[in-house]
Amino acid sequence: xxxxxxxxxxxxxxxxxxxxxxxxxxxxxxxxxxxxxxxxxxxxxxxxxxxxxxxxxxxxxxxxxxxxxxxxxxxxxxxxxxxxxxxxxxxxxxxxxxxxxxxxxxxxxxxxxxxxxxxxxxxxxxxxxxxxxxxxxxxxxxxxxxx
Amino acid sequence: xxxxxxxxxxxxxxxxxxxxxxxxxxxxxxxxxxxxxxxxxxxxxxxxxxxxxxxxxxxxxxxxxxxxxxxxxxxxxxxxxxxxxxxxxxxxxxxxxxxxxxxxxxxxxxxxxxxxxxxxxxxxxxxxxxxxxxxxxxxxxxxxxxxxxxxxxxxxxxxxxxxxxxxxxxxxxxxxxxxxxxxxxxxxxxxxxxxxxxxxxxxxxxxxxxxxxxxxxxxxxxxxxxxxxxxxxxxxxxxxxxxxxxxxxxxxxxxxxxxxxxxxxxxxxxxxxxxxxxxxxxxxxxxxxxxxxxxxxxxxxxxxxxxxxxxxxxxxxxxxxxxxxxxxxxxxxxxxxxxxxxxxxxxxxxxxxxxx
Numbered sequence: 001x002x003x004x005x006x007x008x009x010x011x012x013x014x015x016x017x018x019x020x021x022x023x024x025x026x027x028x029x030x031x032x033x034x035x036x037x038x039x040x041x042x043x044x045x046x047x048x049x050x051x052x053x054x055x056x057x058x059x060x061x062x063x064x065x066x067x068x069x070x071x072x073x074x075x076x077x078x079x080x081x082x083x084x085x086x087x088x089x090x091x092x093x094x095x096x097x098x099x100x101x102x103x104x105x106x107x108x109x110x111x112x113x114x115x116x117x118x119x120x121x122x123x124x125x126x127x128x129x130x131x132x133x134x135x136x137x138x139x140x141x142x143x144x145x146x147x
Numbered sequence: 148x149x150x151x152x153x154x155x156x157x158x159x160x161x162x163x164x165x166x167x168x169x170x171x172x173x174x175x176x177x178x179x180x181x182x183x184x185x186x187x188x189x190x191x192x193x194x195x196x197x198x199x200x201x202x203x204x205x206x207x208x209x210x211x212x213x214x215x216x217x218x219x220x221x222x223x224x225x226x227x228x229x230x231x232x233x234x235x236x237x238x239x240x241x242x243x244x245x246x247x248x249x250x251x252x253x254x255x256x257x258x259x260x261x262x263x264x265x266x267x268x269x270x271x272x273x274x275x276x277x278x279x280x281x282x283x284x285x286x287x288x289x290x291x292x293x294x295x296x297x298x299x300x301x302x303x304x305x306x307x308x309x310x311x312x313x314x315x316x317x318x319x320x321x322x323x324x325x326x327x328x329x330x331x332x333x334x335x336x337x338x339x340x341x342x343x344x345x346x347x348x349x350x351x352x353x354x355x356x357x358x359x360x361x362x363x364x365x366x367x368x369x370x371x372x373x374x375x376x377x378x379x380x381x382x383x384x385x386x387x388x389x390x391x392x393x394x395x396x397x398x399x400x401x402x403x404x405x406x407x408x409x410x411x412x413x414x415x416x417x418x419x420x421x422x423x424x425x426x427x428x429x430x431x432x433x434x435x436x437x438x439x440x441x442x443x444x445x446x447x448x449x450x451x452x453x454x455x456x457x458x459x460x461x462x463x464x465x466x467x468x469x470x471x472x473x474x475x476x477x478x479x480x481x482x483x484x485x486x487x488x489x490x491x492x493x494x495x496x497x498x499x500x501x502x503x
């Protein structure tokens with residue numbers, strides 16, 4: 001993702017969130033949110049992956065390094081994984097990545113959420129909530145140092 | 148600049164190259180391609196930078212420097228674990244980072260290296276890397292040194308050898324500032340790679356010590372047979388063969404040398420997280436077989452990467468029962484003789500261990 005690929009709305013700064021959504025639950029959940037016209041801020045860019053455990057720590061670190069203000073990883077609820085226990089592995093991975101990011105002060109910019117295909121409303125709530133939190137945290141410090 | 152022009156293509160380097168046994172890698176032809184055609188050959192990425200070939204070279208070509216310079220600014224062929232450690236170093240190099248706010252009370256600084264991120268991202272390996280730090284600090288305390296833990300960024304060894312000098316320079320600038328502010332005059336590391344980087348690539352102006360140089364004064368009486376694996380960074384890069392052995396023998400440990408040891412030690416196969424594939428696995432197996440042949444119950448090394456790679460092999464299904472010896476770090480081995488680490492220490496060191 002390009003650091004310049006922000007979503008400018010007027011002059012105000014808006015967060016730039018990258019969301020990895022699993023194909024079977026969360027992506028369908030995002031779809032449902034759209035179909036049901038649940039409103040959520042246009043701060044998120046959705047990237048479809050086959051399973052939340054496909055998301056390597058390296059992807060998250062690379063996104064943050066390149067200027068993403070937040071990274072959301074969304075998968076099926078525990079026990080509902082299409083690949084039986086993919087999301088359990090994802091939980092271990094993301095939690096470990098969070099700990100590694102904690103040393104750099106980035107741990108609040110990474111979030112792991114379980115969103116099922118029927119939870120369109122929850123998807124919009126998660127995005128709204130995460131956007132608010134990122135707004136409080138401010139811009140990714142990588143970009144500030146660059147300037 | 149490396150004196151690569153003086154190569155006369157005798158091919159001694161290729162005949163000694165450990166990668167040559169398992170692949171078509173040829174140090175000779177990579178020099179030839181660069182010198183004659185100015186071509187970039189694939190071999191600069193498969194090189195392990197283990198340092199065996201410069202020892203054999205009659206013209207004393209600085210092959211390691213050549214590889215490092217050739218790699219700069221180019222896209223690596225492959226980085227193991229999708230380059231997660233590179234990305235982490237890259238991210239931290241872009242941040243301001245904290246600087247030691249007050250001069251240390253202790254003149255000795257201890258740098259733990261990247262044990263934290265190894266624990267977090269290599270949790271499959273089932274090795275407690277954090278114990279290296281707790282053990283080292285414990286041993287230094289026993290020696291009455293009371294070190295100050297340095298909260299620096301990564302030393303930048305991996306990114307430097309992966310051809311990302313811009314990241315290395317950013318990390319180096321921060322770390323040098325940190326060390327200057329903290330006011331230490333001796334930097335102790337427990338990692339062979341950190342030791343090599345701080346002493347050769349940093350020009351710090353302070354004393355850089357590997358922990359194995361200090362451990363011979365512990366005065367322990369250990370009754371054990373061990374074998375020692377020379378990490379390339381400590382051995383051939385820094386020429387330190389005797390210090391870790393002395394640290395063991397002075398404490399009563401008997402060392403059973405492997406078939407290839409000291410200057411001729413085989414590489415663990417995966418230096419600076421560049422390659423992890425069938426070829427490097429074959430090298431690991433060769434080294435593990437040598438260790439098994441000695442009959443020692445413990446394999447000791449001083450590099451956290453060698454430790455990770457050997458232990459990783461042990462987690463594989465067909466190798467679980469084959470290698471029935473422990474693989475531990477030198478300071479962990481010695482610290483364990485003072486009794487098992489307390490539960491609290493273990494929890495803090497291995498807090499990242501997920502329950503699978």
